[in-house]
Amino acid sequence: MKSVLVAEASPTRRRALAMLLGQRGWDVIAPASAQDSHRVLSQAQNRAVPIEAVVLGWPEKLEAADRDLRQLLHEERWQHVPVVLLTDVGSDAIAQWRMSRLRTSLLMWSEYTQVGQQIEHAGTQQLLPAVPPEPPRGPQRVLLVDDSPTVLTAFTRLMQRHGYQVETASSAEEGLKLALSRPFDIAIVDYFMPGRNGTALIAALRRHPQTRHILAAIITGTYSDEVIVESLASGAVECLFKSETRDLFLARLASLARTVHDRKAIDAERRRLEGILAAVGDGVFGVEADGTILFMNPAAVQILGYPDASLLIGKQAAEAIHPGASGEWNPELPGELSLSYRNGEILPHWQSVFWTASRLPIPVEGTVYPLHVDGTRRGSVVAFRDVSAQRKLEEQLRWQAEHxxxxxxxxxxxxxxxxxxxxxxxxxxxxxxxxxxxxxxxxxxxxxxxxxxxxxxxxxxxxxxxxxxxxxxxxxxxxxxxxxxxxxxxxxxxxxxxxxxxxxxxxxxxxxxxxxxxxxxxxxxxxxxxxxxxxxxxxxxxxxxxxxxxxxxxxxxxxxxxxxxxxDLATMTEELGWSTRLQDALLQDRFELVFQPIVPLRGIENETGQHPPSELWQRQFLRNPDEPMIFEALLRLHGTDGDLILPSVFLPAAERFGLMADIDRWVIRRAIGALHEVRNYHRMLSLTINLSADSLADDSLVDFVTDCLVLHNVDPAALIFEITESRTLDDIVGVRALLKRLRMLGCHIAIDDFGTGFSTFAYLRQLDADFLKIDGSIVQGLPDDPLDRTVIAALASIAETTGKRTVAEWVENLETLHVLHECGVDFAQGFAIGYPRLQLLAQGPATARITGQLPAVPAAPTARPAGTPAVAAQAGPDSVDLPVTDNVIRLDAARGG
CATH class of the missing domain: 3.30.70.270 (Reverse transcriptase/Diguanylate cyclase domain)
Known part of the structure; x- marks a missing residue:
């Protein structure tokens, strides 16, 4: 098995790369730091299996250990090992490092799943000779256009050292003005420039008669299919990359220079042969002006079903091959092909019917070009191909389009x-x-x-x-x-x-x-x-x-x-309208996420109602600094009047018209993006995300989550996926397999609406969950209903026995919070704790203290067993200086959902 070293600081990205490469048969070595990677590489000769590739993540800021590792990869003993660089954004430093090292490939993190192919691509690059090829004799004048002074200086010096005459411009406008003022053979133009991109300059050079002869190439620091296609479409004949090695750049430039040097000879040769080369096809035959067949290639003989070309040479093509729609040849009424022979006309893209040796018709298409030799027309060349299979395929496609x-x-x-x-x-x-x-x-x-x-x-x-x-x-x-x-x-x-x-x-x-x-x-x-x-x-x-x-x-x-x-057809019509509206919302990004806090209940016994209730969730997070800060990501839709529409209004239509999987993916993508924005806080933040039944049946969901986590560099442990037990009844085996993959990725699982389904306790054994969310309909009876209190205490006890944590939903007053804590419930969510918020974390001293940027209030004592008397918290003063957070959404119908 081949070994690959993965040098990447992010645990999320390191884990994803290890899983991906492991599936491709690599033995993955993934140290946790650049120092460890340097040590592994330095001691590689002592390994029984040598390191044959390196995947190198480029950090936002290079530390000393990162520089040492990159310097080691520059040593001669590692020059043969392919290296794949992974980065979020390109930079001059990355481009220069890649230029200076052979067998090095660059890949954006958004395309990390192609890392295996990139390793193979980098490994197949040939080691270039120490001395790059020299350009053809004679001066070659190069126009270099780039808005970066560093790039202009570096590449100008490089080309001048190898005999090129170089002049520079820093914009498309300046480049065009310079090209019109003096002659140039080659133009090398940067793709990304302020004002107009390089493709605009190349197109302008191609249009102007004075500069049309200039051989133009695009140079860019980012490999992109779109950039390459646009560049070639604008008239560029080559795409160069700033991240290429110096020798490869000079080799490409020498190739362009040879093209300029040989252009006249090549053009003359092309003009002499274009009559024949343009007519080459599957079957080829030549005719004189009167239609007499002069020659026929083997493919044409085979298509027409003749044993030998001699049976056709010397005969009239209109008589032997294309007698016309009537099946007879009439010299007085020549067909379209015969007229083109006689008049020496080009007949492109014609379609007709040819007759085989057995006098069976076959559909054909092709071209007719006059044949010129030494300036004299010598008849015509017919290139054709049998399109019977294509016609049959078209019939099949038409059938498939309707069946x-x-x-x-x-x-x-x-x-x-x-x-x-x-x-x-x-x-x-x-x-x-x-x-x-x-x-x-x-x-x-x-x-x-x-x-x-x-x-x-x-x-x-x-x-x-x-x-x-x-x-x-x-x-x-x-x-x-x-x-x-x-x-x-x-x-x-x-x-x-x-x-x-x-x-x-x-x-x-x-x-x-x-x-x-x-x-x-x-x-x-x-x-x-x-x-x-x-x-x-x-x-x-x-x-x-x-x-x-x-x-x-x-x-x-x-x-x-x-x-x-x-x-009621109006009901159906309304749902159809919702279907269109929701699809438009997905395309136009008109959904919104709001975030409702889920707080630990330890220390809630210190709450007396004397402090602002809007700050309770902040106080609870401060009292429990060892617990993650959990918020539920709740979906809203922007209405035409600017209001936010609750999901209970539009989700039934989304479920009916099969849009839930797409909406779930929107929520997952946006939630992970929100976690990315707060990833630098000292304290772990987690988001719970609801999964629909359609997503639970989607085998590709885990791959999608993985891609989002890698792209945003977010810890999978920050995600808690909620499922409703009733949604798993149809396919418990498939749901268990999907949840297992999510847990293997590092995510957590919560069962929503727990305690109301008939299969509640059976599902505890079958579904491997971390959190059980007690249904709000049970919580609503507290604090007065003794039966609800007993049920909740029993559920909390069962959860504790099975190693799971409980979350009570729809909590609307402080008294209920106290009872829940006495019953042994771990977390709570509802309007008594906090309303849904547009911002996950607002800026300010409160956020700084909660997330660990400022000292927090001392933690409360260890949680007591359910049912034991309340004990005064050791948390210091109850009053904490926390401002009320902005952008709070109070929706009376939401109840935390």
Missing amino acids: DSLTQLHNRAWFERQLDLELQRLRQNNETAALLFVDLDRFKYINDTAGHGAGDELLIEVSKRIRSQLRPGDQIARMGGDEYAILLRNVPAEDIAPLADSIRTAISNAPFTHAGKAYRITLSIGATSLDRLTTSPETAMAQADLACYQSKNAGRARCHVYNPERD
């Missing part, structure tokens, strides 16, 4: 077009039709318990059964997942319900069998009548969808026909 690959039924896009056509037809007469939405009941259960293969077989079987019940003129499509749509033509409104129910019962009569086990199939069907008054396909589909929704709500395995007097 579902699994069930072979038509898809949603095709069905919507058919529905629109049917409504147009109905507007011309008095006929009626029916639209049915079919939803397969319990599909998720079968798919999860019997496997995805069984789920696919079930969908195929149901598709066949439904199709067998339809008439020849009816249409069916799979709309996605386990949903189908059926269009029944010429159906009276009174026949819709019995017809839909007959389809439902016919499908459900026989069970579905897989792996020797039988499953009962049931359908929920929603239907609506279509006539000349139906306004649009969208309205019809909304009605059928709402009817199907009513079927499932009524107990499933039944049919429901839309009734405008009973069914």
